[in-house]
Amino acid sequence: MTKNVVLLGDKxxxxxxxxxxxxxxxxxxxxxVVDAGYDSWLVEPLRRESILLEKNTVAWAFVLSPxxxxxIPDIASRVDATLDHLARLEAPPTVxxxxxxxxxxxxxxxxxNLEKHSLxxxxxxxxxxxxxxxxxxxxxxxxxxxxxxxxxALCDPRFEAVAQVYFSPEGNRLLSRLWARSLRAxxxxxxxxxxxxxxxxxxxxxxxxxxxxxxxxxDSGSGLAYRQxxxxxxxxxxxxxxxxxxxxxxxxxxxxxxxxxxxxxxxPGDFAHIEIGWGLKSEAIIRIAExxxxxxxxxxxxxxSPVEREEVSHALPSVDVLDFPTDPIKLxxxxxxxxxxxxxxxxxxxxxxxxxxxxxxxxxxxxxNSKSPEEFYRSLGLHLxxxxxxxxxxxxxxxxxxxxxxxxxxxxRMSSEVFRxxxxxxxxxxxxxxxxxxxxxxxxxxxxIVDQGRxxxxxxxxxxxxxxxxxxxxxxxxxxxxxxxxxxxGVSRVAVQYVASGRNQVARAFLKEAGGEESESGDVWTFDxxxxxxxxxxxxxIDESKVS
Amino acid sequence: MAVDSAKFRECVMRALxxxxxxxxxxxxxxxxxxxxxxxHLDLMxxxxxxxxxxxxxxxxxGLTSLPELRCRLSEIK
Numbered sequence: 001m002t003k004n005v006v007l008l009g010d011k012x013x014x015x016x017x018x019x020x021x022x023x024x025x026x027x028x029x030x031x032x033v034v035d036a037g038y039d040s041w042l043v044e045p046l047r048r049e050s051i052l053l054e055k056n057t058v059a060w061a062f063v064l065s066p067x068x069x070x071x072i073p074d075i076a077s078r079v080d081a082t083l084d085h086l087a088r089l090e091a092p093p094t095v096x097x098x099x100x101x102x103x104x105x106x107x108x109x110x111x112x113n114l115e116k117h118s119l120x121x122x123x124x125x126x127x128x129x130x131x132x133x134x135x136x137x138x139x140x141x142x143x144x145x146x147x148x149x150x151x152x153a154l155c156d157p158r159f160e161a162v163a164q165v166y167f168s169p170e171g172n173r174l175l176s177r178l179w180a181r182s183l184r185a186x187x188x189x190x191x192x193x194x195x196x197x198x199x200x201x202x203x204x205x206x207x208x209x210x211x212x213x214x215x216x217x218x219d220s221g222s223g224l225a226y227r228q229x230x231x232x233x234x235x236x237x238x239x240x241x242x243x244x245x246x247x248x249x250x251x252x253x254x255x256x257x258x259x260x261x262x263x264x265x266x267x268p269g270d271f272a273h274i275e276i277g278w279g280l281k282s283e284a285i286i287r288i289a290e291x292x293x294x295x296x297x298x299x300x301x302x303x304x305s306p307v308e309r310e311e312v313s314h315a316l317p318s319v320d321v322l323d324f325p326t327d328p329i330k331l332x333x334x335x336x337x338x339x340x341x342x343x344x345x346x347x348x349x350x351x352x353x354x355x356x357x358x359x360x361x362x363x364x365x366x367x368x369n370s371k372s373p374e375e376f377y378r379s380l381g382l383h384l385x386x387x388x389x390x391x392x393x394x395x396x397x398x399x400x401x402x403x404x405x406x407x408x409x410x411x412x413r414m415s416s417e418v419f420r421x422x423x424x425x426x427x428x429x430x431x432x433x434x435x436x437x438x439x440x441x442x443x444x445x446x447x448x449i450v451d452q453g454r455x456x457x458x459x460x461x462x463x464x465x466x467x468x469x470x471x472x473x474x475x476x477x478x479x480x481x482x483x484x485x486x487x488x489x490g491v492s493r494v495a496v497q498y499v500a501s502g503r504n505q506v507a508r509a510f511l512k513e514a515g516g517e518e519s520e521s522g523d524v525w526t527f528d529x530x531x532x533x534x535x536x537x538x539x540x541x542i543d544e545s546k547v548s
Numbered sequence: 549m550a551v552d553s554a555k556f557r558e559c560v561m562r563a564l565x566x567x568x569x570x571x572x573x574x575x576x577x578x579x580x581x582x583x584x585x586x587x588h589l590d591l592m593x594x595x596x597x598x599x600x601x602x603x604x605x606x607x608x609x610g611l612t613s614l615p616e617l618r619c620r621l622s623e624i625k
Contacts, residue, residue: 014585015590018587158605158608159592162609163586163589169592169594170593
């Protein structure tokens with residue numbers, strides 16, 4: 001279905017609309033960009049503009065130029081008024097808002113420029129504060145674009161004079177790339193793992209030939225390219241992307257370099273999984289995906305060798321293989337221009353993900369030391385918090401809905417607007433699951449959407465768990481809780497929907513083991529709520545105090 | 549200097565996103581729906597980039613037909 005995003009600006013945005021639509025169409029996006037005309041970003045036009053309220057309009061994009069800071073004396077209160085208007089909307093759309101940068105061309109004397117910078121800072125702080133408290137509000141980084149390319153490269157007074165456009169045709173090409181990536185980030189699941197090679201990728205040189213001392217990754221000279229690449233990888237890791245190594249090398253030798261090379265910024269502990277050996281890289285990458293319980297399409301592969309890249313992209317077409325630049329100094333730019341890791345917002349869970357996988361290693365250790373699965377589960381001290389979903393958690397829950405592939409009963413994707421509407425629909429019970437054990441809190445890692453509109457049967461339309469908490473009987477715990485709750489509400493059956501996606505076999509196996517009765521067509525599994533004998537076994541302490 | 553016809557034609561078709569068969573050497577702004585005032589800006593910027601020239605303000609607003617545009621290009625190149 002086509003989704004409209006309406007552009008609201010201070011200047012004419014016709015060029016941007018045209019460029020964006022053609023770019024989005026090329027990549028098969030569902031977005032359709034509509035122009036609301038100039039000066040449409042202020043409160044009065046926002047009240048009037050009928051296109052904003054059309055059914056297909058799901059996002060509003062505010063694209064402002066630096067001219068607003070020069071032309072509108074009370075710009076701060078105008079921005080506040082617009083934000084206030086957005087905050088009061090009954091069902092707010094997804095909003096994207098460009099941040100501010102000053103245009104220093106022509107400002108004299110110097111102190112005037114300093115004042116402009118302060119004003120832009122102040123406005124940007126307001127946007128970030130608003131973003132903090134409104135999950136549907138995202139900031140698009142115009143300032144970063146201006147710093148990268150220069151204001152002079154973005155605007156051209158000749159075009160501004162003839163057509164009331166701030167961004168020149170050239171500037172518009174750069175601008176539309178930024179906006180296309182931002183809009184795509186809203187509709188595409190983000191990649192989760194960056195898999196890197198070692199020799200001539202993570203560092204310069206080949207450890208087997210050049211030795212430990214011959215490796216280049218220092219802060220100057222030919223090592224600089226690799227040093228910067230390592231810094232970018234650390235940035236990715238900090239934002240919740242997992243790192244992994246896939247290298248053909250002697251394991252001990254390579255690990256030694258990672259552990260002890262004085263210039264290496266990344267240490268073995270920074271990687272969620274390390275594959276070093278002499279086998280095929282495609283096989284090593286499959287092992288990485290399996291160890292991390294992630295689908296192959298969550299992985300991105302970076303390797304300097306065209307042969308390895310070809311082998312991986314041929315054997316594993318769902319893995320994104322980056323084009324490696326001929327000059328390693330361009331590595332960072334290659335990573336920058338790659339859009340698979342794009343996201344407009346990081347949830348708390350994203351930020352904790354890398355740590356969570358380290359803890360997972362410790363859990364596996366107890367598992368191998370435990371005599372029985374039961375002893376293992378009990379020793380974990382599992383705790384499941386079930387809560388009625390509220391708007392504050394909608395962002396994280398919707399992200400789970402879009403990203404989870406394996407333990408996902410129906411793999412139903414929906415826009416965040418549709419999801420938010422479900423939260424306030426009284427016929428539905430939308431529940432989030434929070435899992436913790438003695439090693440830590442995994443955060444919000446599960447979701448269930450239950451249709452309670454009928455008095456005799458509850459229908460589970462969606463049930464999913466992040467693979468991070470799978471295999472600890474949490475799924476059984478939730479199902480038994482739901483069945484018991486249905487029984488106490490006088491509901492006789494719980495019907496669980498199932499749609500095979502090719503990747504969620506684990507979910508079907510769960511329904512079968514839990515004692516459900518499969519319908520002839522295989523798309524519904526029914527549980528008898530009044531016959532508790534069939535309850536699936538679990539070792540989890542359940543807290544339902546936050547279910548309303 | 550003479551203007552490379554093939555290069556000129558290609559540049560115009562790309563900038564205006566013109567389908568095959570719609571190009572005519574005597575085309576003016578408004579003759580085809582693809583050449584509107586927005587596309588005109590792209591055309592000017594594309595010609596500047598391809599041919600390494602720079603138009604002034606009057607030229608950007610005034611050069612609204614292909615014959616005029618070619619003629620001016622051959623003068624300043």
